[in-house]
Amino acid sequence: MNEFETTEELTAIELSLPANAAYVSAVRQTASSIASRLNFDVDELEDVRSLVSEVCGLLIKKSGGHGGFLIKFDPSDGKKIKISFTLSHAEKVDIEKDDMGLAMIQALADKFDIVPAKNGNLLLSIEKVHKELLL
Amino acid sequence: MEYNITPSYNEEENVWFVTLVGEFDIFNAAELKAKLNDLVAEKQINLVLECSNLVFIDSTVLGNLVAVLKNVKAYDGKISLKNLRPNVSKIFKITNLNKIFVIDGEGEANE
Numbered sequence: 001m002n003e004f005e006t007t008e009e010l011t012a013i014e015l016s017l018p019a020n021a022a023y024v025s026a027v028r029q030t031a032s033s034i035a036s037r038l039n040f041d042v043d044e045l046e047d048v049r050s051l052v053s054e055v056c057g058l059l060i061k062k063s064g065g066h067g068g069f070l071i072k073f074d075p076s077d078g079k080k081i082k083i084s085f086t087l088s089h090a091e092k093v094d095i096e097k098d099d100m101g102l103a104m105i106q107a108l109a110d111k112f113d114i115v116p117a118k119n120g121n122l123l124l125s126i127e128k129v130h131k132e133l134l135l
Numbered sequence: 136m137e138y139n140i141t142p143s144y145n146e147e148e149n150v151w152f153v154t155l156v157g158e159f160d161i162f163n164a165a166e167l168k169a170k171l172n173d174l175v176a177e178k179q180i181n182l183v184l185e186c187s188n189l190v191f192i193d194s195t196v197l198g199n200l201v202a203v204l205k206n207v208k209a210y211d212g213k214i215s216l217k218n219l220r221p222n223v224s225k226i227f228k229i230t231n232l233n234k235i236f237v238i239d240g241e242g243e244a245n246e
Contacts, residue, residue: 021162025136028158028191046222053193057161100230101194107229 015071017056019063024056027071034073035081038130047108051126052083054101054108059087059124062095080110080129090122138163140170150181158191168199172206179210187218197232204235213237 013034017023031052032045040048052071059069067089074082095102095114105112111127138157145152151174159167171182182203204214215237219227227233 021160022136024160024162025158043222046225049191050193050222050226053160053191057193057195060161099194100198104194104226104229 011076013073015073016068017071018068019060019065021057021060021065024053024060027052027056031073031081031083034075035128038075038078038081040081040128040130044128044131048081048083048128051105051108051128054105055083055085055124055126058095058099058101058105059085059122062090062122063087080127082125082127084123084125086117087122087124089120090116136160136162140167142170142174144178145183148183150183151175151178152183152185154185154188156188159189159196160191160193161195164193164195164199167196168203171200171203175203175206175212179212181212182207182214184214184216185218186216186220186223189223190220192223192226194230197226197230200236201232 013030015027015030017027028049031048035045035048056071063069067087069085069087072084072086074084105126108128109126110129111125113123113125115123115125117123136158138159139154141154141156143152143154144150153171153174155167175182200214207214216227217239219238224233224238227236227238
């Protein structure tokens, strides 16, 4: 083990993001940085970047550019990254099934859930599993 | 996020040659669409997008490219994408848009 490695478990990272398209690239960079710690290869990292970008884009469009959302990156499993997005005041948000972004998310994610929460929030979560584990 | 859209008219081939550099997403998708539409409004000719330094696109950009393609098809034109990076090419494939754009000379739009 070299001086940069640690035996500490990776802990979750949270971002609070305004619903502003200008910040989506920052989310991609963060996601890529975290996923690279899980030794994802180049293809998997690009999938993670696309996934977070698509979900952010979806939420920004649905929010009309108002408010913001919380993003939680959870690599604590060590073998997959789970990313959840919470959009508040989302009572009237409806995600069309034929949305191209939604289709991309479903194609790239190993797991994808949309959960309307009881308190008016909308929760989207995606998972990307290290492909060695899928073989 | 750094990006660049550099158009030029290729007189020999009578096409718009547009070099895309950087990342394109929901933030600058509308700008890209507007610039491409301005070009085809000026000259109704084919569009060639040089993508060797295009490092990222999202579905918003794809949707806008489809909208531009609709305008181009109105005069029987084509949009070609050259030198796509693997991650960008993958996005076209999973959305089946590789069937309606001419990508690196392979495949033709379904009529």
